[in-house]
Amino acid sequence: MLQGRTALVVGGASGIGRAIAAAYVGCGAAVVVADRAAVDPAEVGAVGAVRVDVTDEGSVREAVAGAVEMVGRVDILVNSAGILTESPLVKMELATWAETLAVDLTGVFLCCREVLPGMLERGWGRIINIASQLGIKGGHGLAHYAAAKAGVIGLTKSLALEVSARGVLVNAIAPGPIDTPMVEGITEEWKTAKRAELPLGRFGRPEEVAPTAVLLASDPGGNLYVGQTLGPNSGDVMP
């Protein structure tokens, strides 16, 4: 389904990004994984891996250049790098707020900006930003995270308006709770309460999110999605 396409999966060392990288490989794409953490590209069948800190402009520039060196160009960009911490707003340190915004929102901006010139030149590109359902409904102790993810949804819509007529389709995925290392640290008490809230009664698995990213990247499946936020979320939000 993605034969002949190249993809850069940022945040592809773990969780949802890793599952998307593996799914893209399975669909025939040449994939480069980018992450702050070390990753063996062979584990997901990727062509290569680059290290990146998405909060750092220079690091993002080098990572995209490294990916282009490996696979020739970036047709599909997935932004899945993210961090999650909890704190009531009244006690939240500015540094905690700023770090979350830097990784979860500014990182998306920097990665999009870096791949766009090539996509626009070629007249084809797909950008898939991993937001969160918390960006739609908010979350206790998660004002920083929810604000960043709401920002990703707004960025996605705005960029989609700017570039879709030139062949670059930009969309977001807002998963519900997914069993990945990101949620491992959350208390069992919270997880049990959260499961009880979900119509499906369970968290999702990364492999259950990846097919949505395949759809958005594919032709013709993704051709009519522009600035949308798709919700593989166990029914947590029904916008």
Ligand SMILES: NC(=O)c1ccc[n+]([C@@H]2O[C@H](COP(=O)([O-])OP(=O)(O)OC[C@H]3O[C@@H](n4cnc5c(N)ncnc54)[C@H](O)[C@@H]3O)[C@@H](O)[C@H]2O)c1
């Ligand atoms: N797990 C969930 O319940 C859930 C739900 C909704 C949305 N999300 C979003 O999905 C995305 C993936 O999360 P996940 O659950 O797979 O978590 P994860 O922790 O398994 O993966 C996140 C990846 O981002 C990388 N990363 C973190 N900071 C980085 C930085 N500064 N530069 C480069 N890479 C960095 C990490 O090294 C890691 O590989 C995130 O954006 C997250 O907010 C997750």
